[in-house]
Amino acid sequence: MAAGQAAALAELASRAVMAPNDTGYRSVNPVTNTAAEVAARTQLSTKQAENQVGHAVQLVADFPDTHAALSAGLIDVRRARVVTDELGGQQAAVRARVEAAALPKAPFLDSVALRRLVKRLLHELAPMETAERARAARDGRYVAVMPASDGMAFLEALLSADDATALNTALTSAAADAKRADVAAGAPMRTVDQRREDALAELGWAALTRCADTATTTGEAATDTTVTRATVTGEAADHRPRSGPGAARRSPRPVSVHVTIPFESLAGLADQPGDLEGYGPVPAHVARALAAEGVWTWLSTDPGTGQLLDLGRTRYRPSKALAEFIVARDRTCRMPGCHRLARSADIDHIVPFAAGGSTCPAGCHALCETHHLLKHHGGWDVERQPDGSTHWRSPTGHHYVRPPDSIRPGATPDPPPH
Template structure:
């Protein structure tokens, strides 16, 4: 599939050709503008990265200083673009890789021989290609991309990279296995994708075991149904066999996909891993005792069942009201915070470290990192003195705020400045003088659930035992 950049349709088409000629002409102009804009954006992003590196190295300083300068520049640019600084820094890194490492690919894109999607795939696949064969890979990759659309070139590029790589597949696998990881990508309707980058044989084995377990559940379901039919034949009420005595549980009609997902959740949240260093003693092991923690923010009205608005798994995404109430019902201890709704009367101590009550108050107030746009949950953040304690800053509710490690370090080591203007509101000033106001999140009830039992759709789900705690 080739493109030479000539999108003109000519006067002949406009006068007696396609009735859509004018519309296609407008679309072609839009494609030209989008292409020019994309190229200009990549160049500008790369220039931001180069500028940050030049500034960091001006006095011969490298390492952490370079990273902090790049973080600072990314945060400034993110404010301009209304994106998160993490995403913007990723775009800067990608733009520098395209122009610095793949100049031939970049030129082919500028000339409209390939599309932006091709460039992204080439850079992604080429990340594992050694420097000494990168130019050869790039030239061959361009030829592959010119023949097909971006969504269909990945396999061919993978094969090309494998052919050119001087290392054996076994050697590369060892390197790749060292980068194994687990990530979460949040979706809509209270759902997320949990993605594990692990060796293929482990992934295949996990899927097989989950399938076997799911099949066992299905077999038990069939056996239960057969037992109910047999019981009916001898005059025993079928419900007494299909369900345990004294229960009214609904029949299990989950599909295999649903069973695999539920079993995976049970194993991760409630199982003791084989890698537990204390496994094999006379107890379950230290890792088996660890329970998942999820910070949930929910309004009092939703918690009490007065509405069904979604709650928020802080730092993640929205969850449905029934799940939030079900999780709330599993919390054994609640701390009520009495705060003046108008003045939010401050609490202050003379020591450096805030008290447990102050930490809970701050967690309920902040919910997440207080740098503009950052959604890292408060339970994964550090409590920072806005005015440093060593410089006379008090351990006071309105001189404390949650910052994630990234933005805590950026506050310390770059020219970004922050001050609290009252009511827990933070005002950040960038190195260029731009001001970003970080308001206090919407007031809500906040709790952290330690759970080994993932919520499922069951009869009566959403009705926590005993109901929500009294307020």
């Protein structure tokens, strides 16, 4: 089944209709265009769909023997992934040599043992290429935040081994210092993991403090006929004491942390959750702590849907007013399945400006760079409806609806009609 699905996805990605126009951007290609279609069709996120489509294309095109082993049931998807993950970036000749050596043993190994075997074979069969790959791998480094339960989140990072070792050593040292400080102060003892996390978080809060002109937070508040709410943007807010390294490299520009909180919760009259931008619901006491030193901007929302109607501001620049409104209203990229924040996205004319599109709230929306380019060069059409939903037609002619994001914390939009 997995092999058949990979073949189907690879086939769809090979169709001419899925090939976007040449834009010069590597992120705009048949895989990302096909992934947008698959995400909308199957209720996956675009990232999940890109992962599936990319792996399918790679498996079918570059690893036909591994695909055949998967089709025959000799290996499962996890072991097929090991082969493509470890060999996908290698030269074709290296890929073929190592795949041929590893596949006969793959049915008798679990995925961890298979990965070790492939790594060892790379060093044995292609030592020069393996060293060069290690130098090039630094280009793939990244840091990502993924929501977890109960107001927590995972911080994932891919670093060079030396950078990771240096960070780990610093956290270990800071945790030891924190333990001695706790003992000296008679404070409750924290676990090693807690002290290490506190030290890492201190780096982030210290960076926010250093990169802001003042140690204040910028806030946004919202009101309508039935609910009064506040959205808080924190620039360098340190809302809890920490122990740790206490030093961080200054960021080249201020960074904001945005939290939406119902006014009743802010005032202590209720405990409705706040909404942390890029994460989701957080307990009221966390949102209150971030809002405590806020400077406020007022948002007006529809009492029934929670959608943004108007945006006030403490810093008024007419040239930025529309962009600020659209970012606050849309919250995320409007492509179905995409959850990239609108704050880091492009403001797109739904109807191109050159074709008579209007530069107004109804005529614009937020799209991340990749989906902005795919909309114009990948065969997608979109219309914005009065209720805030966006109706998309894909390159294959299918229709999808992206409902609006509600500003009101905890509100869930109605599912799109079928």
